[in-house]
Each structure stands twice: as structure tokens, then as C-alpha cells.
Amino acid sequence: MNRRKDMTANLRSKANQMASAFNMSNFANRDSLLGPETKADAMSRTVGLDNSGLVAEQDEGLEKLEETVISTKHIALAVNEELDLHTRLIDDLDQHVEVTDSRLRVKHL
Incomplete structure (x- = not known):
């Protein structure tokens, strides 16, 4: 009986740790999302571009960012579903x- 209570407490603790780690992750770190980029890299890509070239360059960057955000969203949804399942379990x-504990208490009376 105590073993089951310990297991339940352990599972709750692990679920809380996972949720905490997920919430504390630094998803806003640009380097981890898009890779490191220096100002020199950005400048070398845009040197000699006119306004339409700059807009095209920005569009490419936004498309990459959109792909990353969509991917992160799908991962977050999958993790959320997994956490919901674990919580229900x-x-x-x-x-x-609790039912088993009640039955055992009744039998011992």
C-alpha cells in the first residue's frame, strides 16, 4: 500500500518537474531557433541590395522563423497532450x- 502511494507521489513529482522544465525553457533564444548570426553575416548578405532586395531577404528570414514557430507549436501541443495523459493516469x-486503501481499512476493522 505504501509502495503505491510512494509511486503515485513519485509520478506526480516527475510530472511537476517536466511541466516546470518545459515552462522554464528559453524558447525565445534566437540562436537556438535560427542558429548563431553575427552582425557581419547580416551585413554581408544585405550589402548592395536595394529596397526590394532587402524586403525579399526579410521575407526569407520570416519564412524560416514561421517554420520554426510552427514546428515549436507542434512540439508544444504534443508535449501538452502527453502531460494531460500523464495527469489523467x-x-x-x-x-x-484511495479505493484500495479504503478496502484495506474496512477489512482490518
Whole structure:
């Protein structure tokens, strides 16, 4: 009985740790999303471009950023579904532990 309670507590702790780690991740770090880029790299790509060339360059960058955001969204949705499933499983296990505990208490009376 105590083993199940310990397992439930352990699973809750792991679920909380996963949620905490997910929330604390630095998704806003541009380098981790698009790769490191120096000002010199940006300048060398745009030297000699007119306004339409600059707009085209910005459009390419925005398309890459959009792909990254969409990918991150899909990952976040998958992680959220997984966390929801784990939460339901932990709640279900907790309920079963409580029912079993009640039955054991009744039998010992």
C-alpha cells in the first residue's frame, strides 16, 4: 500500500518537474531557433541590395522563423497532450490507491 502511494507521489513529482522544465525553457533564444548570426553575416548578405532586395531577404528570414514557430507549436501541443495523459493516469492511479486503501481499512476493522 505504501509502495503505491510512494509511486503515485513519485509520478506526480516527475510530472511537476517536466511541466516546470518545459515552462522554464528559453524558447525565445534566437540562436537556438535560427542558429548563431553575427552582425557581419547580416551585413554581408544585405550589402548592395536595394529596397526590394532587402524586403525579399526579410521575407526569407520570416519564412524560416514561421517554420520554426510552427514546428515549436507542434512540439508544444504534443508535449501538452502527453502531460494531460500523464495527469489523467496519475489521477486514475491515485483514485485506485484511495479505493484500495479504503478496502484495506474496512477489512482490518
